[in-house]
Amino acid sequence: MDARGIVMVGPAGVGKTSLWQAFAAFLKQEKGFAVSRVSLDPGADIRTTSIDYDVTTDISSRQLMANYNWGPNGAILEASRQLFLRREEILEKILPSTDSPVDYVLIDTPGQLDSFVLQPFGANFLNDLHELLPLSCVYLYDAVAMQDPVNVPAQLFLNAATSFQFNFDVTPVLNKADLVAEPEEALGWLQDPQTLAEIIRHAKRGVISDLAIESLEVLAQFRVPTRVLPVSSAEGHTTGLEDLFDLLEEQGCSCGDRL
Ligand SMILES: Nc1nc2c(ncn2[C@@H]2O[C@H](COP(=O)(O)OP(=O)(O)O)[C@@H](O)[C@H]2O)c(=O)[nH]1
Numbered sequence: 001m002d003a004r005g006i007v008m009v010g011p012a013g014v015g016k017t018s019l020w021q022a023f024a025a026f027l028k029q030e031k032g033f034a035v036s037r038v039s040l041d042p043g044a045d046i047r048t049t050s051i052d053y054d055v056t057t058d059i060s061s062r063q064l065m066a067n068y069n070w071g072p073n074g075a076i077l078e079a080s081r082q083l084f085l086r087r088e089e090i091l092e093k094i095l096p097s098t099d100s101p102v103d104y105v106l107i108d109t110p111g112q113l114d115s116f117v118l119q120p121f122g123a124n125f126l127n128d129l130h131e132l133l134p135l136s137c138v139y140l141y142d143a144v145a146m147q148d149p150v151n152v153p154a155q156l157f158l159n160a161a162t163s164f165q166f167n168f169d170v171t172p173v174l175n176k177a178d179l180v181a182e183p184e185e186a187l188g189w190l191q192d193p194q195t196l197a198e199i200i201r202h203a204k205r206g207v208i209s210d211l212a213i214e215s216l217e218v219l220a221q222f223r224v225p226t227r228v229l230p231v232s233s234a235e236g237h238t239t240g241l242e243d244l245f246d247l248l249e250e251q252g253c254s255c256g257d258r259l
């Protein structure tokens, strides 16, 4: 069977690296797949030996900071630029070799969504990779950040902006579901913008409510998440990975004929 890639994308601290690790372990241990793990985070400090490609061996934001006396954000942005400029060499390292084939390549992305996807580097890099290795993206929402309804439209925009940059499917999940008492509430808001607009209208928070409602009207003209899965990769509270796997399968992420 041919290998496929799954890319974790989302705002800083949303849990990309945690889900990347948990989902890789799930695919290996629960499903018996051969998995390769790739980190494209130039700021990562990875101490595990089981990672197959760690971009910091080629491009490290810490090294850029030290070399040029830059701050962390400038270094991360430059690292994303370099990743794109050196893509031929790096794509070669990510692709599974014929002598050690894998079923899935799981890819972690930099902490900062904006410097990677909303700049002309990360999305173009991933679109080039998709030409060689069919990709699916898991887009993470943070259940804790979803507690205040006026903030939800901005998060929906980030998801939409990401989806429209990629030439492959994006599957949204609500991560850290273990940290909120009722994840169903935020899931309802993400999946039903009309109800969300009503709640924001009643909240009467002034100009931020107006902006949020107007944003929802703009988003309504585009595709917004129709189905969002609650997941958690917290140790001892891991949930939703089986459902995520099934959804990715449904969307053609994986070859159903080999299961
Ligand atoms: N409770 C809980 N904490 C999480 C979950 N996912 C990530 N975290 C924590 O959130 C923080 C950021 O996670 P990380 O995976 O580094 O986020 P990233 O910046 O998106 O890669 C860490 O302290 C994680 O332990 C989750 O599902 N539940």
Ligand SMILES: [Mg+2]
Residues within 6 Å of the ligand: 016, 017, 018, 041, 109, 110, 111
């Ligand atoms: Mg990370």
